[in-house]
């Protein structure tokens with residue numbers, strides 16, 4: 060005999076109905092308490108009546124939350140790499156790539172705002188610009204894009220300026236990776252391993268030669284190869300964010316100057332030429 064399938068009841072009180080959920084939070088931590096949603100929502104403070112200002116603020120907030128997560132993941136990955144551990148950082152870097160992807164996708168939502176919509180509130184935020192984003196600079200410094208000028212907007216806030224300056228003067232994730240290359244027996248000169256970290260990294264023939272060997276014998280150097288490809292994923296996705304930012308900026312403000320004082324689209328276009336991990340791109344040509 061075929062067993063009768065169990066009938067699911069929809070009557071209130073059944074195990075899968077909503078009224079089984081906990082509803083009394085007078086003495087225990089609720090969702091909103093745990094996530095401090097009052098605090099989060101209180102940060103949403105438009106300064107005009109413009110409908111699109113809500114979108115503008117929300118996208119910036121969401122991006123800042125992702126940037127904060129990216130910085131945490133990079134920081135954890137870097138302290139493991141510093142200790143010679145390469146497996147767990149791979150997972151963290153995968154998460155960084157996914158978070159970057161979310162930030163990149165945010166442009167699709169922001170693009171629904173036209174120049175006319177934007178002009179309704181543009182004058183209200185004066186000289187404020189993403190250029191002054193501390194989390195973004197922290198991420199860039201960790202990835203190796205170093206420039207002392209980027210510290211200046213934070214000079215009035217020692218709590219932000221201090222850690223940013225420290226990150227700018229410490230090895231980047233690529234510098235740590237190059238130490239691992241040297242540790243694996245590749246001959247890298249002192250000018251690479253003991254360089255002035257506050258300066259941007261520039262390509263070096265010895266590093267390129269080392270990566271060539273890794274890519275020519277991936278089986279033998281699997282850990283370094285996997286790490287290199289993961290770093291490339293991070294840079295690849297970051298480039299997409301930069302490109303979509305530029306395109307959105309051109310759509311919304313054309314070639315007007317930026318609120319932060321730069322030439323605007325021209326400045327952002329130049330940033331597309333930045334290369335974080337040069338030899339990882341260069342080896343491709345010669346393989």
Ligand code: HEM
Nearest residue numbers: 118119122188189190195308311317318319320321323330
């Ligand atoms: C309509 C929307 C936006 C416009 C018109 C815009 C425009 C600009 C412009 C012109 C710059 C160059 C610096 C300046 O002079 O201000 C800039 C930089 C920047 N923006 Fe945006 N932006 C928009 C949205 C966003 C969003 C949603 C984010 C997310 C966090 C963001 C993050 C940044 C960052 C991090 C920089 C610095 C880039 C660098 O120095 O390489 N922007 N933006």
